[in-house]
Amino acid sequence: MMEEVIRRSANYGASIWDDDYVQSLATPYTGEKYVGEAEKLKDLVRILIRETKEELDQLHLIDNVTRLGLSGHFKDQIAKMLDKIYEAQEWLEKDLHFTSLKFRLLRQHGYHVPQEVFCSLMDEEGSFKAILFEDVRGLVSLYEASYLSMEGESLMDLAKDFSLNHLTRRLDQITEPRLKEQVRHALEVPLHWRLQRLEAKWFIQVYENTFEANLTLVELAKLDYNMVQATYQQELKRLSSWYKETALPEKLGFVRHRLAESFLWALGSVPEPHLGYSREILSKMTVIVTIIDDIYDVYGTLEELELFTHTIERWDINSLDSLPEYMKISFLALFNSVNEFAYHILIGQGFNVISNLRNLWAELCRAYYLEATWFHSGYVPTTDEYLYTAWISVAGPLLLFCGYFTTNPINMKEMKSLEQYPGIIRWPSTVLRLADDLGTSSDEMKRGDVPKSIQCYMKETGCSEEDARKHIKQLIDMALKRMNKEILMENPIKNFGQTAMNVGRISLCVYQHGDGFGLPHSETKKNLMSLVVQPIPMP
Incomplete structure (x- = not known):
């Protein structure tokens, strides 16, 4: 008689986004009428940009247009505009707001502005x-501005400490409600x-x-937001x-369906409205990553996981019979999705990326398997040993490659350089992890x-959980500074840098208030409602 396998369960809650609810979503902001309205408003904004001549006004306009999502x-x-501003290199050196805004906007767009522009705002003691x-x-x-800093920029570290300390101290004393809200918002997460x-x-x-709001900008921003939301809504319905249709939610009840x-x-990661195919692929791959992660983390036995890892490494449907049924289903879902994606790339761009995708999945599953062996043997690695594997096991490289394949024309030289996992792959993946x-x-410790x-850091150093968390936040800060330098400033792959930076941003957003992916009922639900369901009211 076969011995029954005792399996662990993470007791993940069901998805709050069932298909019936998703298909019921509706928005009026589709069709030619709104496209025409938006074009008229864009023409008016182009005139506004042309007619704005003063440098500080230009900087405010660029900042407002960017923050409004336009x-x-x-x-x-x-x-x-920024080229001219950069070439002029005129700094109102005694003005803190002007210097900071100009520094931030230029660096945000990849211009090399030295930290020394702030020296005129410092005293003789530094x-x-x-x-x-x-x-x-x-x-x-x-x-x-201080969050656009790079490693080793001690002046920018001073700027961050100085502004953070004084803003935190002053927050309760600010009587003007709008200014208070802006300070609170900035302190919660920096704009960058x-x-x-x-x-x-x-x-x-x-x-x-x-009082300085431009009503044309406001109207365009609202309309554009609602039209882009309509695009996202249609994409989510199709997904x-x-x-x-995959039947994965009913066949694999033990995993997170997210x-x-x-x-x-x-x-x-890829918010631009015209990059819908990229969002489709990244969504599908993230769904499958989540399923396979749960198999390794929670459900599979070590023997099953070894077989599964070999099957993925060989990319071999002929070895399916050796796997339990839940793994057969999972592997075939992966196999079909990856092959379909590779076919699309081959037809569209003439590149065969199947071996790249196979290697990425094999590497991911080897990292999962190593972590599973640590768990089953009770081994706690050193922090360095853990991180050496963990920035790969979080699926950062895999998802970033999917982003690269779907956001710009594939280039063999670029692809070869990305395979070496330079900073553009490594640091966003590290921030994600x-x-x-x-x-x-906290949840996983309990479980x-x-x-x-x-x-790992607590065991290695004997420190408290609070101190370990502080250390991890410092590691995140370091990785973000490296992203600024190696992605934003050096811009190694023109159209891909923004996607790589965005992977850092979405990571910070999803995990800001705890596990916004595994337990997505509060902030994540609110964010999805805001982005996909609730339009901005318009007159």
Whole structure:
């Protein structure tokens, strides 16, 4: 008689986004009528850009257009404006807000501006002048600028500490409600690392109520947000139908079914409306990554996992018979999705990426298997040993490659360089892993899962959980600074840099308030409702 396998369960909750609900979503913001309205408004904004001559006004306009989520429509005009501003190199050196805003916008667009532009705001001892802490608006601008720093920029570290300390101290004393809300918002997450579409919705409402608001910009921003939302909604409906047709939710009841949350990942990584195919692929791959992650983390026995890993390495449907049924279903779902994706790339671009995708999946599953052996043997690796595997086991490289294949024309030289896992792959994956660890660690400690970076560091150093969390936050800060340098400033692959930066942003967003992926009922649900379901009211 066969021995029954005792399997662990993570007791994941069911998805709150069932297919019936997703298919019931509706929006009026589709069709030619709105396209025509938007085009008229864009023409008016182009005139506004042309007629804005003063440098500070230009900087404010660029900042507002970007934060309203409209910069994609005016890329050329913004680039031209910034080129002129950069070439002029005129700095109002005594003005904290102007210097900080200019520094941030230029660096955001990849211009090399030295940290020394802030020297004129410092005293002889090398500290920021005490008088500056009275300028709350300037402090917010300095705080936001400090997150564009790179490793080794001690002046920018000073800027961050100075602005953070004074803003935190002043927050309760600010009497002007709008300014107080802006300071609170900035201190929660800096602008540079926020999710652009969520920021747009928040900023539209804030900007609209300021005395300098341009009503054409406000109207276009609302209309554009709602039209892009209509696009996202249609994409989620198609994905939901696909997922239902795979029968994975009913056949694999033990895993997290997180289609809408996977779509949020994709949307956060690749928000541009015209990149719908990229969002489709990233959503599908994230769904399958989640299923396979749960097989390795929770459900499979070590013997089954060894067989499964070999099957994926060989990419061999002939060895399916040796696997239990739940693994047969999972492998075939993976095999079919990857092959279909590779076929699409071959037809569209003439590149055969099947071996790249196979290698990425094999590497991911080897990392999963190694972590499973650690868990089953009770082994706790050192922090370095853990991280050596964990930035791969979080599926960062796999998803980033899928992003590269679907957002710009594939180039053999670029592909070869990406295979070496340079900073553009490594640092966003590291941020994803460490943000995930900070968000999920408490639940997983209770459940007795694979040790994460926090537990590894606690065992290695004997420190408290609080100190370990501080250390992991420092590692995230370091990785973000490296992203600024190696992706934003060096811009190794032109159209792919923004996607790589966005992977860092969506990681910070999803795990900001805990496990926003495994337990997606609060902030994640709110974010999805905001991005996909609830339009901005228009007159």
